[in-house]
Amino acid sequence: MLDFAAVRAAFSELTALTPLVQSGQRDVFRGQRANEEIVLKLVRVASPEVEARIGREIAAVAKLGCSYVPRIHDYGRRRVGQQDLSFIVEQYTPGETYRECLRRQPVQPLSDVLRLADALLNACCDFEAAGLVHRDIKPENLIIGSAGQIWIIDFGIVRMLGLESITPTGRPAGSFTPGYGAPEQMRNLKPKIDARADLFSVGIVLYESLVGTNPYLAGASDQLEVMRRVDGQDLRPLVIAGDPTGELSGFIAALVSRFPSRRPQTAGEARQWFEELRPRLTPP
Amino acid sequence: MQLYLQFGFGMMDHTSKLLEAWGGGGVILSPRDLEETQLRRVAAQASKLGAEPLLDPQCYMRDADHERLTKHGYFQTYQSSSTANLLSGSGARDVIARLRDLSRSIGATRHILPGLLARSVDEAWFLIHEQFIDAATQAFGGEQLIATIALSDEAVRNEGQVEAVIERVAEWPVAGFYVVGEAPSAYLVEDPVWLANMLILASGLKLLRKSVIVGYANHQMLCLAACNIDLIAAGTWLNVRAFPTAKFYASEEDEVSRRTTWYYCPQVLSEYKLLFLDIALRQGILDQMRPDRALGSIYADPLFAGAQPSTVGWGEQGAFRHYLTCLRAQCQRATAPSFADAMTMQRQLLDLAETRLRALRSRGVFGNDRDFSQVLDTNRSALIVFDQARGARLRREW
Numbered sequence: 001m002l003d004f005a006a007v008r009a010a011f012s013e014l015t016a017l018t019p020l021v022q023s024g025q026r027d028v029f030r031g032q033r034a035n036e037e038i039v040l041k042l043v044r045v046a047s048p049e050v051e052a053r054i055g056r057e058i059a060a061v062a063k064l065g066c067s068y069v070p071r072i073h074d075y076g077r078r079r080v081g082q083q084d085l086s087f088i089v090e091q092y093t094p095g096e097t098y099r100e101c102l103r104r105q106p107v108q109p110l111s112d113v114l115r116l117a118d119a120l121l122n123a124c125c126d127f128e129a130a131g132l133v134h135r136d137i138k139p140e141n142l143i144i145g146s147a148g149q150i151w152i153i154d155f156g157i158v159r160m161l162g163l164e165s166i167t168p169t170g171r172p173a174g175s176f177t178p179g180y181g182a183p184e185q186m187r188n189l190k191p192k193i194d195a196r197a198d199l200f201s202v203g204i205v206l207y208e209s210l211v212g213t214n215p216y217l218a219g220a221s222d223q224l225e226v227m228r229r230v231d232g233q234d235l236r237p238l239v240i241a242g243d244p245t246g247e248l249s250g251f252i253a254a255l256v257s258r259f260p261s262r263r264p265q266t267a268g269e270a271r272q273w274f275e276e277l278r279p280r281l282t283p284p
Numbered sequence: 285m286q287l288y289l290q291f292g293f294g295m296m297d298h299t300s301k302l303l304e305a306w307g308g309g310g311v312i313l314s315p316r317d318l319e320e321t322q323l324r325r326v327a328a329q330a331s332k333l334g335a336e337p338l339l340d341p342q343c344y345m346r347d348a349d350h351e352r353l354t355k356h357g358y359f360q361t362y363q364s365s366s367t368a369n370l371l372s373g374s375g376a377r378d379v380i381a382r383l384r385d386l387s388r389s390i391g392a393t394r395h396i397l398p399g400l401l402a403r404s405v406d407e408a409w410f411l412i413h414e415q416f417i418d419a420a421t422q423a424f425g426g427e428q429l430i431a432t433i434a435l436s437d438e439a440v441r442n443e444g445q446v447e448a449v450i451e452r453v454a455e456w457p458v459a460g461f462y463v464v465g466e467a468p469s470a471y472l473v474e475d476p477v478w479l480a481n482m483l484i485l486a487s488g489l490k491l492l493r494k495s496v497i498v499g500y501a502n503h504q505m506l507c508l509a510a511c512n513i514d515l516i517a518a519g520t521w522l523n524v525r526a527f528p529t530a531k532f533y534a535s536e537e538d539e540v541s542r543r544t545t546w547y548y549c550p551q552v553l554s555e556y557k558l559l560f561l562d563i564a565l566r567q568g569i570l571d572q573m574r575p576d577r578a579l580g581s582i583y584a585d586p587l588f589a590g591a592q593p594s595t596v597g598w599g600e601q602g603a604f605r606h607y608l609t610c611l612r613a614q615c616q617r618a619t620a621p622s623f624a625d626a627m628t629m630q631r632q633l634l635d636l637a638e639t640r641l642r643a644l645r646s647r648g649v650f651g652n653d654r655d656f657s658q659v660l661d662t663n664r665s666a667l668i669v670f671d672q673a674r675g676a677r678l679r680r681e682w
Binding site: 192234237250251253254257259260261262264273276 | 443447450451454488491672673674675676677679680
């Protein structure tokens, strides 16, 4: 447990600091920087791998300039009491996770799902332009603001295309969240992991939003079964009220294809596809 | 989708006559069936008739021992190169240097590169192909290269392997792909997985914006028009309408010993022995088997001139030319302006064939093992699976 007074002393430029989350590896505080509400994240580095990962997360997000990702105001390493800690000061994004929204209302209205799709696809385009793959898009990592703003958080397993991987290439399984990670990500097929992996996850989130459950997680006895389903089963095509031509269903089916060649090949292509079909949708 | 001739045994005269009648087209030449001087002669004839000559190097089997194939210089270099040399690039450069001379000497402007038949797709298989491509990029300058993708029936049946091919070859600096899938049977394929994966493979390659040729095809592969590929190639005997590896070995006899004359009835996608046309005549339904005049084949006219079909002296020459002329027209007809239209045409083709086949069979007219009734559902199933896999993209990117 960190000494709160030491935190305040180390970050004297921040005011009104209050603890939000405290865990073994990570402490999160809410506070103010000048007149803006911020979040301070402090991370204890357990290994060089974790340190490298954090460094990437920060560097990737700091250069993104994506309106769906909290802005980073400051980052680095600082002495807090007796410990050297990595820190990030970022925009505070009040709201609830999309997981909480889904718990309250498992099947979301089509108009809300379309708004979410629009945000996620735009964000994926920004990620693609910055040469990064988020690799962990899921309801837990989406924040829905009280005014409907959408943020994507947690770049903890981001992959920077063109940089050497942190996780060992020979490892049979990569970093992923079962039920949301793309098959190629699950199987650690690194050369195949690009924007199409994020598009898969976006597709699963949209699918789940429209049917009320994650099709891979529902009724699965364990994670191995989830992985078997992701790797071996095509999802049932959706029948969506308000999608008279079936184009949205086809689009989502393409996003959640098991094989990257069957998905849109870039985030830009996916966004364009979505923009083309959207005028033909008639949300109830 | 166009049809090219897949050159095979005894096709020299057919090739010149058909290309002349068609006023163009193309032929994929077979070193297994032609010596070097013959290759040049047939290619020159084709070019003169406005058709494109392509050379299939037929490097599918490293241990092929077919006498004529193994006499070709590039093939000897290929066989004498160790696998290590092919993988390191020096062997590939030697093979390509000799192949370049041959391919250019026949007047080809697009060059099919050597390809091994993959029993299973693995890294070594990819690397050898990439060495051939590297060597050919140097050797052929800016001329168009067509990479061969030859897969065993087991590899075609494996969805993961098919997708692995598509992912990897997306980076290959070639103008197109020449796809050869080992058939799981001698002719018509009953396996919907194999056929669905061929559709998925061909369409996946086409979505890379490259030209796609599927070799060793037959009328069952008309469904490839739903992939919007450029052309299929078919020939006379069955071993150029499906891909049997045995034909590259000395023990394989050419088909002269198994001659039976088959009449291709295009509207039912089936072939019939002439004795069943006699039955059709007796039952008063022979006219239902007459080909649509618009398909352009006059070769089967004697069968419908009023005499008993088996007595009019109609033989393999007419049968082959009729088959290929009809198939060529059917390829062109199956070409559609959109994926939805192409799929509709395929479904209609099958439905219409089924109705007519039922009528013929109810009157005692059967196509034996070339009756399409046995594979109608294979094609339907494959098209449904294919649509689920690629339909959404193809609807946008036709």
